[in-house]
Amino acid sequence: MAVSRSRRSYFNNNNRFKPEAKMGGGVQIIGALDYGSFAEGQDAGTAMALLSDIRLMTYASILAWFALGVGMANVNKWILSHHSFPYPLFLTTLHMLASFLVDYFVIRFTDLGAAYGDPETRLKLPKQLEKKILILSVVFSTSVALGNVGLNYLYVSFTKMIAATAPLFTIILARVLMGVRPSKYVYCSMVPICMGALLNTVGEVNFHMLGFMATLLSTILRAAKSILQGVLLKDERMDSIRLLYHMSIPSFFLLLFLTLVFESSAVYDEDLHTNPTLWVLILLSCVSAVGYNTMTFVVTYYTSAVTLQVLGNVNMLVNVVVSVLIFQNTVTGTSLAGILVTLLGVLMYQRANQIRNFFQMVNRYTGGHEKE
Numbered sequence: 021m022a023v024s025r026s027r028r029s030y031f032n033n034n035n036r037f038k039p040e041a042k043m044g045g046g047v048q049i050i051g052a053l054d055y056g057s058f059a060e061g062q063d064a065g066t067a068m069a070l071l072s073d074i075r076l077m078t079y080a081s082i083l084a085w086f087a088l089g090v091g092m093a094n095v096n097k098w099i100l101s102h103h104s105f106p107y108p109l110f111l112t113t114l115h116m117l118a119s120f121l122v123d124y125f126v127i128r129f130t131d132l133g134a135a136y137g138d139p140e141t142r143l144k145l146p147k148q149l150e151k152k153i154l155i156l157s158v159v160f161s162t163s164v165a166l167g168n169v170g171l172n173y174l175y176v177s178f179t180k181m182i183a184a185t186a187p188l189f190t191i192i193l194a195r196v197l198m199g200v201r202p203s204k205y206v207y208c209s210m211v212p213i214c215m216g217a218l219l220n221t222v223g224e225v226n227f228h229m230l231g232f233m234a235t236l237l238s239t240i241l242r243a244a245k246s247i248l249q250g251v252l253l254k255d256e257r258m259d260s261i262r263l264l265y266h267m268s269i270p271s272f273f274l275l276l277f278l279t280l281v282f283e284s285s286a287v288y289d290e291d292l293h294t295n296p297t298l299w300v301l302i303l304l305s306c307v308s309a310v311g312y313n314t315m316t317f318v319v320t321y322y323t324s325a326v327t328l329q330v331l332g333n334v335n336m337l338v339n340v341v342v343s344v345l346i347f348q349n350t351v352t353g354t355s356l357a358g359i360l361v362t363l364l365g366v367l368m369y370q371r372a373n374q375i376r377n378f379f380q381m382v383n384r385y386t387g388g389h390e391k392e
Contacts, residue, residue, distance in 0.1 A: 085331070093179075103301070109275060116271045120269060142262070157268075166235070170231045178224050180339045181217070184362045185362070186242055209365050209372060213366065
């Protein structure tokens with residue numbers, strides 16, 4: 021995709037990637053675009069054309085992010101279940117290989133990569149970050165692999181509801197590992213999240229213990245990844261695309277090793293040699309995985325971290341609906357109630373600061389005192 025000279029100049033000089041970590045809803049990576057600064061210094065016609073182009077890119081990136089997110093989860097489930105292809109580690113290994121190849125090309129040869137400086141240095145990793153990247157890669161790759169293992173036994177609708185409990189594990193790990201003490205409003209949001217998760221588990225008619233444990237561990241590791249990633253993005257000032265590139269290298273080799281140990285029979289699977297449809301779906305899965313990660317950065321860049329969190333809640337509901345339509349799995353009334361209660365808790369978690377500010381304002385006007 022070509023980038024205009026004006027946009028590229030603005031991107032390189034005024035709006036480089038701005039890492040920002042956020043406690044709640046994962047780590048948000050790229051700061052929102054300042055439309056006013058972008059149009060500054062342009063004549064009226066050029067400014068309007070640029071802003072129109074930005075709006076178009078915003079809507080297009082959001083639609084692509086939705087489609088890729090829903091497509092990735094459901095294509096993975098289709099491959100693992102309907103094609104009798106029980107190799108989630110092998111599938112995740114291919115995802116990491118695709119991420120490495122695409123990110124290398126983007127950073128090395130595109131206008132987006134030009135924002136990172138000289139072509140000879142933009143791919144180099146500072147020595148002091150190697151250990152941190154390695155730890156993050158192990159956590160990240162294990163989380164993705166366990167998530168795909170869970171999909172091998174559970175429907176997408178249930179796995180997405182388990183994943184919605186990530187804020188609970190985020191605040192626990194942040195408190196234990198970093199001494200971060202959330203406000204009482206964050207703790208309050210954990211009540212509906214836990215209740216919703218319990219209702220979902222009780223109401224799931226296709227429950228499988230191994231799939232449940234794999235998905236739960238994946239969610240816990242995803243929460244750990246958010247915290248570790250936040251350290252690199254905020255404290256080390258590393259941008260997200262290069263972080264994903266450097267993570268994909270050790271992740272690929274780790275997953276390749278695990279595939280050879282636990283899923284070596286995948287190499288001899290007859291479908292891989294005789295079924296072109298399976299390879300088309302695997303390619304589609306890899307494209308969706310890489311595209312989804314990339315679009316996450318693009319959507320955050322064109323909108324904001326808060327917008328991405330709101331869209332994530334909508335995406336979760338869309339995933340549940342699409343999964344039920346495709347796989348015809350039963351969703352009980354208890355499960356539906358669990359979905360709604362969980363989403364309420366996630367919304368409370370993401371809006372904890374606004375809720376706190378509201379009550380502080382009320383207390384100021386009423387003369388009350390609030391205790392944290």
